[in-house]
Amino acid sequence: MTAKHIHFPRTTAAQRRLLFETWEATGSIEEACRTAHVGQRTFYNWKGRFETAGYTGLAEFRNHAPKAPHRIAPAIEAQVKALREQQPSWGKQRIADALAKGNNWVPLVSPNTVRRILQDAELWPTPEGPAKKGGLRP
Numbered sequence: 001m002t003a004k005h006i007h008f009p010r011t012t013a014a015q016r017r018l019l020f021e022t023w024e025a026t027g028s029i030e031e032a033c034r035t036a037h038v039g040q041r042t043f044y045n046w047k048g049r050f051e052t053a054g055y056t057g058l059a060e061f062r063n064h065a066p067k068a069p070h071r072i073a074p075a076i077e078a079q080v081k082a083l084r085e086q087q088p089s090w091g092k093q094r095i096a097d098a099l100a101k102g103n104n105w106v107p108l109v110s111p112n113t114v115r116r117i118l119q120d121a122e123l124w125p126t127p128e129g130p131a132k133k134g135g136l137r138p
Contacts, residue, residue, distance in 0.1 A: 011038055011046075016058040019043060020050050072117065076108055080117045092118070 011019075015036050023032035023043070033040050049057040076099070083095050090098070092111040100107045109117075118124035 010061070011036075011042060013059050016046055017055060019046070020055070020058065072109055072113060077117050077121075080109065080114055081121050081123060084118055084121075084123050 015038065019032050019036035019038060019042075022035045023029060026032065029040060029043055033043055046058060079099060080095055083090065083098055087094075092114040095114045096107065096109055096111045099109060115124060
């Protein structure tokens, strides 16, 4: 027998407002949850935000996306660019290996990250001519 997965939709801002208005009026968490059609766990999830920000804090969800994507430190990016300028014939693997060698053979960046850094700095050559199968390159 397969396990059933129950979908619990996110609560709406009006539902959360009703939850805490009922709670303030009655003082009963059970009554508030029953009125707003949510579980007690939902109440306690939102309670901290309600206590710090009030009803305005219930309006929107927190964004769980990372605030800054994982990027390489600017010092390492500068090293990659400097190596490329010193040795223009080196490719992405050779530059990544040179950085690892200077770090006791512990890799600092992957070869594809080296390519991305160089593309952002416009130090990576753009392909010219048709692709192998006869189509045009993007």
